[in-house]
Amino acid sequence: MKKQIHLPQPFEYPHRIEISKGDGCFLYDQKGKSYIDFVSNVGVNNLGYNSIAIKKAITKQAGILTNATFSHIGTKDQEELIAMLCKFCGKEFDTGYYAATGSDAVETAVRIAVAKKGKKGKIIALKPGYHGATLGTAFLTSEDMPIKTLFNAPYKVLRANYATNEKETSKCLKALEVMLKSNKDIAAWIIEPILGSAGYVVPAKNFIVGIRKLCNKYNIPLIADEVQSGNFRSGRFLAIENFNVKPDIICLGKSVGAGLPLGIVITSKRFRLKHHHYPTSAGANLLAIAAAKASLKYIQAKKLDKNAAEIGDYIKERLAKMSVDNVRGLGLLVGFDLKSSKQANSTISSARKNGLLLMKGGKKSIRLCPPLIISKNIAKKAMDILEKSI
Ligand SMILES: Cc1ncc(COP(=O)(O)O)c(C=O)c1O
Structure with a gap:
């Protein structure tokens, strides 16, 4: 019988997915489904995935x-x-x-x-x-x-x-x-x-x-x-x-x-x-x-600091038109509140189904932390997904 291996996790995290690869701002699961990553491993992956500069x-x-x-x-x-x-x-x-x-x-x-x-x-x-x-x-x-x-x-x-x-x-x-x-x-x-x-x-x-x-x-x-x-x-x-x-x-x-x-x-x-x-x-x-x-x-x-500021502003503009509260942030550290912890969890789950990875913050906030290489086009796609997932 195959020995069962255990990987204790630091938190109860209902949104965990098994990833097979990453490329740019996208992650892919075992079935090949793609996700725009608005988590970046909690701010680790500034250059996204599979960066040629880093690999070299x-x-x-x-x-x-x-x-x-x-x-x-x-x-x-x-x-x-x-x-x-x-x-x-x-x-x-x-x-x-x-x-x-x-x-x-x-x-x-x-x-x-x-x-x-x-x-x-x-x-x-x-x-x-x-x-x-x-x-x-x-x-x-x-x-x-x-x-x-x-x-x-x-x-x-x-x-x-x-x-x-x-x-x-x-x-x-x-x-x-x-x-x-x-x-x-x-x-x-x-x-x-x-x-x-x-x-x-x-x-x-x-x-x-x-x-x-x-x-x-x-x-x-x-x-x-x-x-x-x-x-x-x-x-x-x-x-x-x-x-x-x-x-x-x-x-x-x-x-x-x-x-x-x-x-x-x-x-x-x-x-x-x-x-x-x-x-x-x-x-x-x-x-x-x-x-x-x-x-x-x-x-x-690539002036990614400027990109962070510009895309961050675009994300905040989009959020201001959605039914969310307390939109705030600096560059590509953007947060907003939902009505309850339950709504934040359900938004994260729906977004994941729709191909966008999000992470919670505080009790009822969502934090947006995409790679700094993100283009306006991908940011737009992500915000469209977020809008329909709330
Ligand atoms: C502000 C801050 N300080 C320290 C840490 C700890 O960093 P690490 O998880 O690499 O030990 C974190 C991690 O989330 C953090 O956000």
């Missing part, structure tokens, strides 16, 4: 060297990628720490901030907020997770509300200042510049500006978790640039490795440590670095 880069690198354990052998490519990313982050950024995933990048960022402080410190994280699934990042995440009931948090997290509109901003900022006055030993403040898992909710501009001012006043490093929102998806390299705010420490992951596992933390000289406190055998993988460099070059050559 990986194939070339595979013939040279696939892995160089960063600690005792290194390559020029490892330095060159950090140099490219620092250039996009701004002139004060000159330091990079490699990690293997987005969660690793967030863990690394927190360790850098605490190590610079030189003693144990509390971390401010907002609600809602998703920062990863490792032990440290799960405790920064506001959602309930089984892991949190089974383990102790590795550090004390101070939780405050995220202002999702101008009306809530001054109330939230005031509550935050009260918290800062009564807690002296804070090592870092981490934010998602646009809420990912909560449904691509864009914060009020003055909220992000206000956080920066509080960080300056109380001398707290600001960590921007750009794992989902960074790497040009918002129309700018970092989503936080849309608010004209500079963070101190930047976490990158997901699309930065163009489909290969890679996490990176970028900082200025102020957060340069003599040693990386989180050595990892899988971080700084050379195939991932080759893919990352090729992807950055491709995005620039």
Whole structure:
């Protein structure tokens, strides 16, 4: 008898499909049915599937060297990628720490901030907020997770509300200042510049500006978790640039490795440590670095940041004419609300039957996250499908 194999999944997910291949913005299931992918593996696949640029880069690198354990052998490519990313982050950024995933990048960022402080410190994280699934990042995440009931948090997290509109901003900022006055030993403040898992909710501009001012006043490093929102998806390299705010420490992951596992933390000289406190055998993988460099070059050559902004606007225009609420977003991070969680689930199921893959966010939101290479024509087809699936 054939042994039955089990693959435990992180969530109960009724919309999972078995894929046979991908091409451009399309995925194909085992029966050959095509789907326009508006999920991009939750923001990993900026260049879609089967990208010639990425395939070429990986194939070339595979013939040279696939892995160089960063600690005792290194390559020029490892330095060159950090140099490219620092250039996009701004002139004060000159330091990079490699990690293997987005969660690793967030863990690394927190360790850098605490190590610079030189003693144990509390971390401010907002609600809602998703920062990863490792032990440290799960405790920064506001959602309930089984892991949190089974383990102790590795550090004390101070939780405050995220202002999702101008009306809530001054109330939230005031509550935050009260918290800062009564807690002296804070090592870092981490934010998602646009809420990912909560449904691509864009914060009020003055909220992000206000956080920066509080960080300056109380001398707290600001960590921007750009794992989902960074790497040009918002129309700018970092989503936080849309608010004209500079963070101190930047976490990158997901699309930065163009489909290969890679996490990176970028900082200025102020957060340069003599040693990386989180050595990892899988971080700084050379195939991932080759893919990352090729992807950055491709995005620039094809001006995909501009495309993200333009197609994002088109998607929002179309949504504004549909029976949905709270249309919002930055670039190709677009969210909207439906009447209930049930309606969001049924919309995802109908869209899937009609050839469009969607993903939920928050309780009753849908998040739209197509590859950055998407054309207006494909976006139009997707929005037609969405309209008839609601
Ligand atoms: C904002 C944010 N931070 C961190 C992570 C964790 O990244 P990874 O799943 O690669 O560990 C995610 C993943 O969804 C994320 O959206």
